Amino acid sequence: VQLVETGGGLIQPGGSLTLSCAASGFTVSYNYMSWVRQAPGKGLEWVSVVYSSGTTRYADSVKGRFTISRDISENTLYLQMNSLRAEDTAVYYCARIHDYGHSDYWGQGTLVTVSS
Amino acid sequence: EIVMTQSPATLSVSPGERATLSCRASQSISSNLAWYQQKPGQAPRLLIYGASTRATGIPATFSGSGSGTEFTLTISSLQSEDFAVYYCQQYNNWPYTFGQGTKLEIK
Numbered sequence: 001v002q003l004v005e006t007g008g009g010l011i012q013p014g015g016s017l018t019l020s021c022a023a024s025g026f027t028v029s030y031n032y033m034s035w036v037r038q039a040p041g042k043g044l045e046w047v048s049v050v051y052s053s054g055t056t057r058y059a060d061s062v063k064g065r066f067t068i069s070r071d072i073s074e075n076t077l078y079l080q081m082n083s084l085r086a087e088d089t090a091v092y093y094c095a096r097i098h099d100y101g102h103s104d105y106w107g108q109g110t111l112v113t114v115s116s
Numbered sequence: 117e118i119v120m121t122q123s124p125a126t127l128s129v130s131p132g133e134r135a136t137l138s139c140r141a142s143q144s145i146s147s148n149l150a151w152y153q154q155k156p157g158q159a160p161r162l163l164i165y166g167a168s169t170r171a172t173g174i175p176a177t178f179s180g181s182g183s184g185t186e187f188t189l190t191i192s193s194l195q196s197e198d199f200a201v202y203y204c205q206q207y208n209n210w211p212y213t214f215g216q217g218t219k220l221e222i223k
Contacts, residue, residue, distance in 0.1 A: 034212075036160075043203065043214060043215070043216045043217045044152075044154075044160065044203055044205075044214040044217075045214070046211050046212050046213065046214065049210070049212075057210055057211070059211055093159055093160070097207075098165070100148075100165060100166060100207075101148055101150075101165075101207030101208075101212070102150035102162060102165035102166075102205070102207055103150070103152075103160075103162065103205075104162050104165075104171065106159040106160055106161070106162075107159060108158075108159055109159055
């Protein structure tokens with residue numbers, strides 16, 4: 001099992017960015033998948049989840065601005081981020097959620113920096 | 117939202133000694149708790165799930181206990197590679213919240 005995030009970078013406030021998480025060794029659409037972020041020097045913050053059914057949930061801090069999705073043919077998870085703010089600056093991790101609820105596999109993370 | 121509170125924020129322990137980390141939930145989460153280890157520049161690594169079940173490949177020096185609102189992670193004999201930040205996470209209710217972390221440092 002492997003998860004590889006890409007798409008991070010420097011973006012101006014108000015801008016948009018899409019993160020990708022390519023999975024191998026398992027099927028993304030059969031699992032719950034989540035995005036978790038970590039601001040510099042801070043703890044972990046859950047951002048969003050997509051269930052195997054396709055249902056999505058978001059943290060209040062990103063609701064209405066971020067969209068989680070997946071591409072079955074590419075076996076890839078995405079996070080579309082709009083109206084970015086300085087406080088969205090963080091390393092973003094994708095993670096697979098085991099049937100029991102814990103996150104058993106994590107990607108290496110991709111850094112998003114929102115700054116002018 | 118369930119609030120997870122870890123204590124202490126920093127724990128200084130000598131190699132070979134035992135470390136005990138605590139995690140408290142603001143409401144009962146049964147045994148739906150995981151512990152993760154994170155080293156600088158690395159992704160979190162699953163250690164314990166179901167409050168007490170070690171993940172694959174995790175040595176027996178790591179043990180978890182507790183249920184309801186009070187949980188403990190014990191590292192029985194600290195090795196140099198165990199000094200890191202440890203997070204607890206509840207997965208009883210969305211959002212699946214994390215504690216703020218305990219930094220385990222060398223004394």
